[in-house]
Amino acid sequence: MDWKQEMLVREFVNDQWMPSCRGLRECTLIGYRSALDRHILPEFGDVELDEVSAERIELWMAGMPSEGAARKAWAVFRSILRKAMRWGLLERDPTIQVRPLKRTDYQPEVLDxxxxxxxxxxxxxxxxxxxxxxxxxxxxxxxxxxxxxxxxxxxxxxxxxxxxxxxxxxxxxxxxxxxxxxxxxxxxxxxxxxxxxxxxxxxxxxxxxxxxxxxxxxxxxxxxxxxxxxxxxxxxxxxxxTTALAAGVDVAVVSRALGHSSIETTARYYLRPDLDVLKEAQKQWANTIMSK
CATH class of the missing domain: 1.10.443.10 (Intergrase catalytic core)
Incomplete structure (x- = not known):
């Protein structure tokens, strides 16, 4: 089978991919458009779909102004290329060979x-x-x-x-x-x-x-x-x-109140006990051990 489609990234994005996203939230579409106009199309717009390589993607990501911008643009571009593959316009997805940037350990400023x-x-x-x-x-x-x-x-x-x-x-x-x-x-x-x-x-x-x-x-x-x-x-x-968890509220209850889809999400982003809480936990654990 001849996989040569002679289609530019820009053509696929504007004629097929963006129309397929019409059911998404307006804020999501605006975010996609921002990543496209600022990062993806200037670099890949005039490149044919089957000529996008893993090496070029990695170099492109390395030149991004920030890790946040790189992660966002990477996610949007990966979605584009994977849909092109599902629709028979690409033989393979080059993003499989690219290691995405790891998200930094975000610890937002919170009130006690x-x-x-x-x-x-x-x-x-x-x-x-x-x-x-x-x-x-x-x-x-x-x-x-x-x-x-x-x-x-x-x-x-x-x-x-x-x-x-x-x-x-x-x-x-x-x-x-x-x-x-x-x-x-x-x-x-x-x-x-x-x-x-x-x-x-x-x-x-x-x-x-x-x-x-x-x-x-x-x-x-x-x-x-x-x-x-x-x-x-x-x-x-x-x-x-964070204050609810520190007060001893069960993580499953906190997860439900937050509207999370899983307890794992709650634990990953919110279950960060401070040193005082950890000291109290160790004290309780030690008391249990020593009383036996």
């Missing part, structure tokens, strides 16, 4: 229990207080917290239904479905949060008429003005997870 308490107290009476309470006490993804409405919160039971997310994509708001089926979940507020939310109950979205960018600016500005502990909004989720 005392800092979370200080942050919550510092936003008392602020228009974004309800949003912050839910962000800091429920382990929500950034988009999930932004998309919360008062109607999603049962102030009798403390149950909060995660039904949607709100993103800021290419200069406009975008309401999206939960990331996965497990992300469409019900979580439970702690009692002190329920009590405070009853006092400030409103209507509509917790963030009111603000868009995601405005929420971020006002959150950061208030923290600066009042010398409050501050981490990026997405790290409020990390902060809840």
């Amino acid at each position: 229990a005392g800092q979370i308490r200080q942050l919550l107290q510092g936003f008392y009476g602020h228009p974004l207080e309800a949003w912050l309470i839910c962000s800091a006490t429920l382990g929500l993804r950034t988009e999930e917290a932004l998309g919360l409405e008062w109607g999603d919160i049962n102030l009798t039971t403390g149950h909060v239904h995660i039904r949607r997310g709100l993103q800021w994509v290419a200069g406009h708001e975008l309401t999206v479905e939960p990331k996965t089926e497990l992300s469409r979940r019900t979580v439970v507020l702690p009692r002190f949060a329920v009590m405070r939310l009853r006092q400030i109950k409103g209507k509509g979205r917790l963030i009111g008429d603000l868009n995601p960018n405005q929420v971020d600016r006002r959150y950061r500005a208030w923290c600066r003005q009042h010398s409050l502990p501050c981490v990026p909004r997405r790290n409020l989720r990390h902060s809840w997870a």
